[in-house]
Amino acid sequence: MEFKPEISYDPASKIWSSLDDHDHFDPELSIGEIIYHEMRRHPKQIAQISATENTVLLREEMLQNAMSIASYMRNLGLVQTDVVGIIGRNTTHMAAVAYACFFNGIAFHSLNVNYDESNIEKLFNITKPQVIFCDGDEYKTVKAATKSLNPKIVTMRKHAADSISIDQLLLTKVEQNFKPLRLEQGNNQTLAIICSSGTTGTPKAVTIANSRKILNGNLMLTTADVQYSHSSLDWITGLIAVITTAVFSTKRIISDNAFDAGLLLHLIEKHQITWLLLAPFHLAMVYHSPEYEQTNLDSVRYCMFTGCRCSLDLLNQLRKRLPGNVLHFAYGMTEVGIWATFNWNFDQKPKSVGRLTAGFKAKIVNESKEPLGPNEMGEVCLNNGQYWAGYFGNTQESRNIRDSNRWFYTGDLGYIDEDGFLFVMERKKDMLKYQNIMYYPHEVEEVICQMPQVADVCVFGVWNDTTGDEAAAAVVSKPGVQLRAEDVIDYVHNHVGAPYKQLIGGAIIVDDLKRSPNGKTNRLANKEHFMQVKGRN
Template identity: 35%
Template structure:
């Protein structure tokens, strides 16, 4: 029986390439996303574009147009061009969207980073883009000031006030030129950089991913203008960013909040604002759909439940579908570099990420770089149908990721006879817990500092709630003793963020599996951990 799918996917037996439906081309190739958004905002001025759940602040199309135009006029007065950068590091507050929209209008790329990242990671990321203006919450002002001291940008608060520091509210006062304001034309065409988002790369450090105006103008929407969307993801995560762009282009109502995700908050927001589409990370979906607050009554407005960003159990997806029989339960595979690649709505498929989205093509390559066919496992290479700009100031990793124009992120997978994609391993050794990426090597180095440790291998243990929980296989030095709790406590002291701690615990072993070249076989190590920890 053919699986259910939103998008058809075809397979060319000659080229051994799988293709999604063609991507619709609605705008000129050299049209800026700022111009597209500007035109959209000028229509239906009373359409509600955003509601801040924390205080019920409402922004209409007309409001966002006015606010963004005023901020863009400020950028223009400050001399910002397409060659500069604006930094945005803030939670889901009211003025994040107008600031981002102003950047689109002025064709000045913004670099968004999550405020929960460790300061040294934020410093490393912003040292690449060196924004001339930084927007942050007042609570993060001192940290951001210290991080950016080498290039001393102008810092503006998004929420709260700091004495002597301008606030975004100072920028949004009525301006005499706003009525005649027009977005800045692109200087170099549609492949000009529109935004810089963060991704974790093969070297283990987050990288600055550049996305073009053409890429953003090609954003597809599953929803209609009357839909109400909610995600706790901020705009530094591709899901949060894409929903903001969809809202601006298609007029969807977006619910934002500064509060961290919880099942209680999510259920209350869905019920209060009659949310029709919710987008969550797998651990968030687990928390919501296993909560007693998730009932057919509280979630009755939902038409689409979108899960993206990691592994999720089929049992949970089926539970969601049983709870909401008229709702599309979507599970997706996507990356910052590519956007959404596949979507699966068929809960009869074990562990499939589904079929290709519009404009996407995939080929599977074997060890000798030969194209593979149906049910053959190899590296997944993706063609997004657009020019990919790569990583900012990182030619080496850009070249390593692009293989003859195809994006290779190191994922292993295969297609079945019905053109459904299956991923059999995570990209390289990168793991994700509660939507935060981490590298096992970082934790291994900390554990190896203990004098009782002979060898260690950290693996990602699948946790239905949060994703890849870190677990350590440990070999003790002969004649020395150490407890699992001492190792867990030592890591907790060295790594303050919870997603890098040993949330799956410690298992003591006599050997760690390696291949003939001495490289650790993490998949086998994970299996050993699973067996020993039962």
Template identity: 40%
Template sequence: MYEITKPKLIFCDKEQYNKIVEATKGWSPEVYTISEPLEGKPSIQSLLEPTTTEKFYHPEPLKAGSDQTVAILCSSGTTGMPKAVCISNSVLMQDNLFVNSETIYFLQSGLDWISGLWAFMFCVVFGSTRILSNKPFSPENIVQLIQKYKINYITMAPSQMAALASCPKATQSALSSLRNLNYGGSIASDVTLKRLRELCPNATFNSAYAMTELGLITLNAGVQKASAAGKPMPGMTIRIVDENENSLGHNEIGEIYVSSAIKWNGYYGNPTATMEILDPEGWIHTGDLGYFSDDNLLHVVDRKKEVLKYKGIHFWPTEIENVIRELPQVRDVCVVGVPVEAIMDAAAALVVKVPGSDISHDDIVSHVAKRLPTINKQLHGGVRFTEKLPFNNNGKVMRKAALELFMSLGGLTTNPE
């Protein structure tokens, strides 16, 4: 990423200083430490010292207006090498996320995700107060922060919501300050939503579908339908297309194409990758599969590249996960495809139980069989139980690591046919 963008100024923690200098020795940018000073090296503290020029400072004008690239964000790289995503001023300056100067905000994500970048801008533009924690995620820490700082606006991953919902310290009194609870990235189970609504009766729940390149695409305000990603945001046009790029109708699953009134400036220094996702007619090929229900709500099914096959018949791990999440004894789940000769992918579930639950392997397998009767969607690989799933720092399950964990726990629990 440094080779692509060649930044002139870099801020980093003290522990990363030598690594950063080595990675950028081809053009030698200025590198400042931010965690603590390093003897003889520039520190952010030196930039806080007053000079005689502050009163003469004038911000650089946006010569291209709201379409101008004002930030470059590294994509997650879940479907290939990370790319440098150009973020326009219009995407960065979100003014429809229900924040103001009285908002006390918490988000686990850092600046490596668009949500973390937005949270930073909430403070700068709207005067919101953001609470930061250097501790890894735990529901106990979240409860403590909410109580201590009277947090009223929180954004979480569904997996984090599930952990909070089953945390003994999460009581209605402890969470009484919450007024907005947002989530995205995947679907929260009905069980989790019901429990959190009981704990936070004064909070509004919202979910969204977004991507780094375009920002918010849909919003499910109030979460009237838990499985839906919501309605398109103003300026967003969405198509569902088949493999031949024909538009599909309601309840037909295909790839989600998005056209935005906001101009996207592509991947910095990578016109080939830009052309692969942005077609000549201006449609962004999201790589996500979904459909519109009869009430015109978008439902996101899964990543196109995560589709699995049982004897040549497609199935989506997220669909099976959502069915398993219906069980109140399940706190979280990740479905993986175990490679099996002649079968291709045997669906298998890695499950985290609610503390104290006695749900069994057969309970889960039979529930999926009842709810998803087609042969390709059965748990041919069985179920393994674990205390926690492998998440990245932003609360997203790493499916490849989940498959490795499943196999390390003994692998297949049934004999796939």
């Protein structure tokens, strides 16, 4: 199959480039201004349905709520250099809080509800929010973590007696000629501050600019679409969902519970959901759900997944029930503010994360940071061609990940083939060595995933002073099946010839893998759990 020349390659610089950005809106408008104008166009259209709180908001109601919250912030005297804190689920009024911040040109700093008091204290001490929106579930923890900041704390649900209820803010009077504020720094100004995934240490406060690239991959959305993403505002996918539903006038379905595959399948059928943005482990949970085979999935037009790899076997199984070519792997990093590649060509390149989206460049470099050619393995580097304010309050780490020519060093190893498709193989830091032979955890994971009893797996290295990294695994079995650690070890032995890829370190069967708050498999945490189970230091 021939691919359209949407990607160009310069053999001299060994850089791949996509098409230039195309402005679908006035380039001078901020994200907040676009949302304000678009939400007024379809006032009687349903903007949002909460499946867990049983609420329905029209777009005119959502807009009114956002303006009331924005007016509350203005009455407090907040300015565009201030920061608003968020640590909450996808509740009825959370989107309005985000829009209010956009209308005022104030960045919000969003944290995951699973963060402990120590992480909340560290992260909010970086940005020092004057107002924090949280759920009553976490109110005491947030209050204790931010006592030195003494912010106003607004609860979104399960209101504490001494908190400010979101319902009080919705009563704030809106000035007669309310308009979004122009950004003092233009569209280079920070839109939001999101935490990195935290799989390699304490999460960083990642700034996201007012860039149109946040719309990449979603320009096909119309008023007929119904969107669902389980991510909250602490992850880039949650931010994408909140923004795109407002910009493209779609209907958004939300839920504020822990991810429930059965509930999602029910919502797809009930609301005829057309657009899904999920993590790979969500897809696995959906496939293994008892309701999966009985659910009509014909409404789904786009099912996008991102965050980590997904087994090819699982994707092929899902495609048997999903209509047409709707599964699309998206790849990027929080720091670039959106996905950098998208795979619209699963049938031709099923293992690829796709080609560059508009306005991006990519190159592959070796350990000396020299660029490599097509099909040569190295570190993936991305360039989004735009201003980045860096990690909030952390200049040194910002310089470590992005050089003076605006190239982000992702820490991922991969290659780009002759058609411009990127293949991401592994995290650079995940490389293991056994008897001085290099290998990667995913190579063993892909074998274990072929076992019919296995639902999920995480492989890591257990250090041996003599041999180096001995492969070990934490394995999740499918519901209702019997699986022993010995079965996994034997399967790898029978299906892998290389001695250095054997599960010499052992295996354990677990109910679920350890994950970061955003749902990514946390390799370090799974290794630590393995060591505890095995009674090793």
